[in-house]
Amino acid sequence: MKAAESEVPDAHFTVDKQNVSLWPREPPPKTGPCLVLRKPLTVRAAVIILTLGLTASVLLQAIFYPWFMRTISDVKTNAQLLKGRVDNISTLGSEVKRNRGSVEATGIQVRMVNASLDHMRSQIEKLEAGVKKADAQIQILTRRWEEVIDLNAQIPALKRDLDKASSLNAKVRGLQSSLENISKLLKRQNDILQMVSQGWKYFKENFYYFSRIPKTWYSAQQFCMSRDSHLTSVTSESEQEFLYKVAGGLFYWIGLTKAGSEGDWYWVDNTPFDKDLSARFWIPGEPNNFGNNEHCANIKASSLQSWNDASCDNKLFFICKRPYIPSEP
Structure with a gap:
């Protein structure tokens, strides 16, 4: 089976x-x-x-x-849609890559802009501080301007007061000038009195000393120089008249001399010698240089024509002359 x-x-x-x-x-x-x-x-x-x-x-x-x-x-x-999207994504990726550089550059520019903004902010803060300070100054100037307006309102009254003050100042200056002149005159008189008390005579801004002891011409000049002066010069008729009147007919040496027989006459105090003026003061017939030894001049007579030439070794009275110089205050 x-x-x-x-x-x-x-x-x-x-x-x-x-x-x-x-x-x-x-x-x-x-x-x-x-x-x-x-x-x-x-x-x-x-x-x-x-x-x-x-x-x-x-x-x-x-x-x-x-x-x-x-x-x-x-x-x-x-799948086709996804492929299209993938293609789009790829395209976007490439664009992103391309734009990445732009974004970085943009970032740098943004940082630069931020730095500029910070700087501008700092400047703005400074400007604001400056504006506040300017406002404070404007307020001060406004107050000052209000004060100026008040002062302008006071100007007419101040001007009237100033005119009065100017008038008073002019008077005060006049008084001060008068006081200064009086002070100068008093000081001048005091100086003159001091010199007069020492035996000097005053005439037209000059002091004159008429000696009481006779000396030779050279010794007389030395004496005058020890008194800050020189034997007198004569520069005008008024001065000549003053000298011969005070001399009173006595013989007095003056500061006129010459170097030798052929020399020119000159003043020992370096005053320029005026030959034409001096010609009117010589005694008629003088200077004659008697004995060829008369080289010094003296006042011999009480008249305008009183000059005489004599030997410098003769002993005569003499006249010293010094200009008036105000003393220190």
Whole structure:
């Protein structure tokens, strides 16, 4: 029985969509009565199973195939969309890379702008401080201007007072000038009195000393020089008249001399010698240089023409002359 079952060939089938093929197709070998009975049952069962499977497969294909195809189509569509998005993303990535440099440059510019803004903020703060200071100064100037307005209102009265003060100042200056002149006159008189008390006589800004002891002409000059003076010079008729009147007819040396017989007359105090003026003061016939030794001049007579030349070694009274110099205050 086992041998008979082992010799029965297996049934195989394939399903190609809606076609069913069974193989082998050759007729089964002839067997005994039991085998003949079993084989149709087995084949029938297999055919039923295959039919059911095929039916189920057809049903499943009829139901799921359209859905599966739609799904595949959707997947393809989504894949294309994703590919487009990936391409867009790639494009955006390249643009991002290109823009990264611009962003960095923009960042540098932003930092520079921030630095400029900080500097401007600092400048603005300084300007605000300057404005506050200017406001304070404007307030001060405003107060000063108000004070100036008040002073301008007072100007007419001040001008009247100033006119009065100017008039008073003029009077005061006049009085001061008068006092200064009086002070100078008093000082002058005091100086003159001091010199007069010492034996000097005053005449037209000069002091004259008429000696009471006779000396030679040279000794007389030395004496005068010890008194800050010289033997007198004569520069005008009024001075000549003053001298001969005070001399009173006595002989007095004056400061007129010459160097030798052929020399020119000159004043010992370096006053320029006026030959024409002096010609009116000589006694008629003088100077005659009697004995070729009369090189010094003296006053001999009480008259305008009173000069005489004499020997410098004669001893005569003499007249010293010194200019008036105001003493220190």
